[in-house]
Amino acid sequence: MGEGARRAGEGYYVRNYLCQYLKDFKNFGEYFYARRYLHKFSKNFKIFQNMCCQCFSHFHHPSANILRKLNVGWAFSPTKISAFTLAEVLITLGIIGVVAAMTLPSVILNYQKNVTVTQLKKAYTTISQAFMMAQSNYGDMSGWDYVGFDLDSSEVSGTLNNFANKYLIPYIKKVESCPSGTSGRTKCAYEIYNRDGSVRMSQNQGSSNDYRFIMNDGMVVQLAYNNDSGANDSGEVHFGDILFIRVDINGKKRPNMMGRDVFDIVLDPNATKVSMLGLNDRAQIAGHQTRENLLNNSMRGCNSNNASQGRTYCGALIQYDGWQIKDDYPW
Numbered sequence: 001m002g003e004g005a006r007r008a009g010e011g012y013y014v015r016n017y018l019c020q021y022l023k024d025f026k027n028f029g030e031y032f033y034a035r036r037y038l039h040k041f042s043k044n045f046k047i048f049q050n051m052c053c054q055c056f057s058h059f060h061h062p063s064a065n066i067l068r069k070l071n072v073g074w075a076f077s078p079t080k081i082s083a084f085t086l087a088e089v090l091i092t093l094g095i096i097g098v099v100a101a102m103t104l105p106s107v108i109l110n111y112q113k114n115v116t117v118t119q120l121k122k123a124y125t126t127i128s129q130a131f132m133m134a135q136s137n138y139g140d141m142s143g144w145d146y147v148g149f150d151l152d153s154s155e156v157s158g159t160l161n162n163f164a165n166k167y168l169i170p171y172i173k174k175v176e177s178c179p180s181g182t183s184g185r186t187k188c189a190y191e192i193y194n195r196d197g198s199v200r201m202s203q204n205q206g207s208s209n210d211y212r213f214i215m216n217d218g219m220v221v222q223l224a225y226n227n228d229s230g231a232n233d234s235g236e237v238h239f240g241d242i243l244f245i246r247v248d249i250n251g252k253k254r255p256n257m258m259g260r261d262v263f264d265i266v267l268d269p270n271a272t273k274v275s276m277l278g279l280n281d282r283a284q285i286a287g288h289q290t291r292e293n294l295l296n297n298s299m300r301g302c303n304s305n306n307a308s309q310g311r312t313y314c315g316a317l318i319q320y321d322g323w324q325i326k327d328d329y330p331w
Contacts, residue, residue, distance in 0.1 A: 113325040119249035120263055120315060121323050123219055127245060127265060128274050130171035138167065146243075146269040156209040156225060157181030163243070164211045164223055172221075176214040188212035188220060192248075193257045194307060195330070200258060218251040242282065243267040245274065259302055259330065263315030278316030294320055295328070303330050 084092075135141060144167060157180040169177065178188035189212070192201040210224040226242045245265040248256060255261060264277035271280060278294050294317040296303050302317045304310035311330075318325055325331070 109331070113329075113331070116249065116261065117318060117323055117325060119219075119261075120247075120318060122217075123221075123247045123249050123263075124265060124274075124276065124315075124319070126172070126215070127168075127221070127247070130168055131267070131274055133171045134167040141267070141272055142269060144269075160209065160211050160223060160225060164213075168223070169213065172213070173216040174213045175216050178212040180209060180211045185212065188214060188222075190252050190256060192262055193255065194305075195257060195259065195311060196305065198307065200307070214251065218253075220248040220251050222246040222248075242269065242280075244277070259311040259314035263318075264312045265315065276316035276319045278313035279319060291317070291320055295330075 131141065138144060145163060161179045161181075164179070176187050178185040191199050194200045210222050212220060212222045214220050222245070224244045224246070226244060243266065245267060246262060247265060248262045250261050253261075265274055266277045266280045267274050268280050268282055270282075278300065279289060293301065294313045295301055297313060298304055299306055300309050300312045302311050302314040304313075314329075317329065321329075
């Protein structure tokens with residue numbers, strides 16, 4: 001006997017037995033017992049389901065009607081399928097789309113701000129720890145080989161390179177160095193922008209008076225002596241005094257913009273640690289260490305549109321606010 005004939009015979013036998021048994025139902029317990037018992041006779045559970053449907057369609061026992069309504073175990077009416085209509089699906093998708101359009105920009109913005117704060121704090125900590133390790137070898141920062149505010153541009157390269165190679169580079173994990181006044185600096189050079197999109201620093205600007213390097217996480221660091229506040233009697237700008245440390249927390253990736261991914265740290269000869277520019281000792285003396293000044297100082301405040309010095313206090317504002325970017329931060 002073939003497999004098909006054998007299954008057909010089995011189906012006929014079990015179906016007749018099941019229909020006869022269901023006519024004598026007294027309660028649901030007997031039905032469930034029958035279902036478990038008869039399942040042993042059928043190797044194909046699908047055959048058993050179909051037989052139950054056929055039996056229920058041929059007699060009108062009260063238990064059968066109840067079971068049809070309860071739909072216990074499986075669908076007794078294979079022609080009746082519950083589903084969403086196309087209109088309901090489209091309406092639901094439309095609602096989801098509207099909610100996503102309203103909330104997604106805010107979610108993305110908050111994520112970007114959180115990433116910025118995390119990377120800035122990491123950069124600040126890495127540089128701070130490097131200088132702390134240097135202090136263990138060379139003593140307190142106040143006794144290091146700083147230069148006074150009396151260097152001209154021809155003297156900057158050598159002294160800056162010496163300072164970086166002595167106090168910082170040995171304690172930093174880097175993948176590339178671009179010393180001041182050397183060729184091949186294109187690996188570390190690119191444009192920095194203001195908030196309005198204008199170029200803050202051209203690709204080759206500072207090539208003779210800054211030291212740049214790329215850390216192993218991709219951050220780009222630029223060291224430069226202060227040249228903001230004075231010139232000699234002949235009008236020649238002199239360098240020296242405090243050391244600016246400009247950090248691009250995501251390297252050459254855009255936006256390369258002050259206050260977004262580029263921030264200023266400072267090392268002051270009179271200090272015992274590095275600080276975000278605006279929270280250093282000299283800024284405190286000038287009365288800049290208030291939130292109002294960090295945000296709205298006309299020259300360096302995070303809201304400032306000054307083309308050369310604006311937004312250099314943004315990093316200090318983030319640190320002042322407990323390493324977070326608040327709602328009034330000019331993103």
